[in-house]
Amino acid sequence: MSKEVSEEGKTHHGKDYVDPPPAPLLDMGELKSWSFYRALIAEFIATLLFLYVTVATVIGHKKQTGPCDGVGLLGIAWAFGGMIFVLVYCTAGISGGHINPAVTFGLFLARKVSLVRALGYMIAQCLGAICGVGFVKAFMKTPYNTLGGGANTVADGYSKGTALGAEIIGTFVLVYTVFSATDPKRSARDSHIPVLAPLPIGFAVFMVHLATIPITGTGINPARSFGAAVIYNNEKAWDDQWIFWVGPFLGALAAAAYHQYILRASAIKALGSFRSNATN
Amino acid sequence: MAKDVEAVPGEGFQTRDYQDPPPAPFIDGAELKKWSFYRAVIAEFVATLLFLYITVLTVIGYKIQSDTDAGGVDCGGVGILGIAWAFGGMIFILVYCTAGISGGHINPAVTFGLFLARKVSLPRALLYIIAQCLGAICGVGFVKAFQSSYYTRYGGGANSLADGYSTGTGLAAEIIGTFVLVYTVFSATDPKRSARDSHVPVLAPLPIGFAVFMVHLATIPITGTGINPARSFGAAVIYNKSKPWDDHWIFWVGPFIGAAIAAFYHQFVLRASGSKSLGSFRSAANV
Numbered sequence: 001m002s003k004e005v006s007e008e009g010k011t012h013h014g015k016d017y018v019d020p021p022p023a024p025l026l027d028m029g030e031l032k033s034w035s036f037y038r039a040l041i042a043e044f045i046a047t048l049l050f051l052y053v054t055v056a057t058v059i060g061h062k063k064q065t066g067p068c069d070g071v072g073l074l075g076i077a078w079a080f081g082g083m084i085f086v087l088v089y090c091t092a093g094i095s096g097g098h099i100n101p102a103v104t105f106g107l108f109l110a111r112k113v114s115l116v117r118a119l120g121y122m123i124a125q126c127l128g129a130i131c132g133v134g135f136v137k138a139f140m141k142t143p144y145n146t147l148g149g150g151a152n153t154v155a156d157g158y159s160k161g162t163a164l165g166a167e168i169i170g171t172f173v174l175v176y177t178v179f180s181a182t183d184p185k186r187s188a189r190d191s192h193i194p195v196l197a198p199l200p201i202g203f204a205v206f207m208v209h210l211a212t213i214p215i216t217g218t219g220i221n222p223a224r225s226f227g228a229a230v231i232y233n234n235e236k237a238w239d240d241q242w243i244f245w246v247g248p249f250l251g252a253l254a255a256a257a258y259h260q261y262i263l264r265a266s267a268i269k270a271l272g273s274f275r276s277n278a279t280n
Numbered sequence: 281m282a283k284d285v286e287a288v289p290g291e292g293f294q295t296r297d298y299q300d301p302p303p304a305p306f307i308d309g310a311e312l313k314k315w316s317f318y319r320a321v322i323a324e325f326v327a328t329l330l331f332l333y334i335t336v337l338t339v340i341g342y343k344i345q346s347d348t349d350a351g352g353v354d355c356g357g358v359g360i361l362g363i364a365w366a367f368g369g370m371i372f373i374l375v376y377c378t379a380g381i382s383g384g385h386i387n388p389a390v391t392f393g394l395f396l397a398r399k400v401s402l403p404r405a406l407l408y409i410i411a412q413c414l415g416a417i418c419g420v421g422f423v424k425a426f427q428s429s430y431y432t433r434y435g436g437g438a439n440s441l442a443d444g445y446s447t448g449t450g451l452a453a454e455i456i457g458t459f460v461l462v463y464t465v466f467s468a469t470d471p472k473r474s475a476r477d478s479h480v481p482v483l484a485p486l487p488i489g490f491a492v493f494m495v496h497l498a499t500i501p502i503t504g505t506g507i508n509p510a511r512s513f514g515a516a517v518i519y520n521k522s523k524p525w526d527d528h529w530i531f532w533v534g535p536f537i538g539a540a541i542a543a544f545y546h547q548f549v550l551r552a553s554g555s556k557s558l559g560s561f562r563s564a565a566n567v
Binding site: 196 | 346355360361364444445449452459464468470490491493495497498501545549550
């Protein structure tokens with residue numbers, strides 16, 4: 001593979017990658033482009049399918065009559081992680097495959113999406129989540145209502161602080177994986193083939209679910225928690241809902257700061273220090 | 281990797297690094313004379329045979345080992361999760377093996393969706409579906425031949441509506457489940473997607489297998505998960521009881537509707553080929 005090193009405007013000729021320019025805060029031009037609305041539709045459909053498959057799996061598991069008639073908690077974790085893998089794979093080229101307001105928020109902080117796009121994505125994701133859980137309720141109404149509606153709540157024996165901490169760290173794992181998977185420097189190291197990006201993202205979701213299902217049922221996706229809370233409409237789900245927005249957004253913020261300022265050291269580079277190694 | 285960008289006459293977007301293949305002819309008599317056509321049909325037959333053999337054998341084995349009235353134990357066998365893995369994992373393996381030969385459909389709904397998107401011709405679509413159904417019958421036939429009494433006693437791996445679910449619910453679950461699968465197939469085989477992945481379609485079968493796995497996790501309690509008319513048909517033929525046959529229409533109508541919706545969504549919303557042909561929304565050349 002021959003790499004054409006462009007001489008234009010580069011002060012570090014050793015780099016074989018180019019960081020994309022920061023997204024403008026407000027980009028009204030993209031409102032006139034069909035690709036923007038196509039991305040919104042893709043996020044809506046992806047989040048709808050995500051919630052439908054995962055919440056249907058949760059209700060199907062809880063509906064079991066014998067001790068092992070359902071897919072098990074492992075199966076539920078697989079449903080969440082596997083579905084994220086499939087949907088990120090399908091929508092990565094359309095909308096970036098966020099399917100999660102926390103991921104959108106993290107990428108917005110890293111200036112990879114504009115404010116208009118970030119807000120549009122979040123609204124589409126929440127609406128898709130509501131519709132997805134609505135499908136599950138329509139298909140299995142009685143077990144849905146009696147078996148917790150797939151809603152996220154803090155489990156007995158855990159404090160709100162513990163749940164918040166679990167959501168923060170869980171979302172940090174996810175968003176940090178997203179940043180690593182989409183890092184242009186990383187793409188260069190992998191010879192510019194972004195084939196495997198969705199797989200570690202799906203596995204990150206799977207891993208966090210294994211760890212956090214006993215604590216909160218695992219939110220780490222505000223749209224997922226919001227959709228289930230809206231359709232289930234239970235007092236406890238709403239009481240705890242703030243945890244599933246504050247936690248993921250704080251986790252995304254921490255991941256964005258960690259990746260942008262420590263791993264990529266973009267702020268330090270801007271100050272011009274630590275540049276003894278030109279290929280750093 | 282050097283990319284040869286051909287200047288195709290009449291091509292509207294010179295900046296694209298991919299080309300959509302031309303629509304498949306509705307009836308292509310020429311392909312009937314080629315060995316590769318019959319090789320593809322044989323590949324679909326063998327792949328579907330293996331798929332049904334492994335998956336239905338997994339289902340029957342699980343039910344034998346978890347039947348506490350007949351010497352099994354609670355929580356015996358591979359579990360429902362293992363069954364879902366069998367379906368998804370087998371699709372991954374078989375799509376990987378036959379993708380270059382027949383396109384790796386192994387599912388009449390996938391064939392139907394690709395036919396609607398004009399990626400396969402009508403004779404090819406019909407023969408694929410026939411080969412898949414015959415392969416499914418043979419695959420389940422092997423399972424019955426190996427353990428006839430167990431097979432009959434434990435439901436034959438046939439799809440039917442579970443107690444407590446209405447026909448409409450079963451149909452809708454099949455529609456959405458097949459939408460997920462066929463939508464993933466379209467995304468995995470999208471030439472624009474291949475270009476973004478630097479034309480390396482290494483992982484295309486993996487998300488397809490995972491999509492099948494995911495839908496099985498969600499839908500096994502409702503219908504045992506069809507989303508593959510050949511799978512449902514093969515089991516119904518060999519098991520040959522009234523209940524599977526009564527519900528059997530759900531496992532053809534649902535998947536075909538789901539495939540049609542997925543084809544429409546991918547072709548007209550995501551790829552916007554309808555809008556492109558009308559010449560609208562072309563403010564950005566790289567859309």
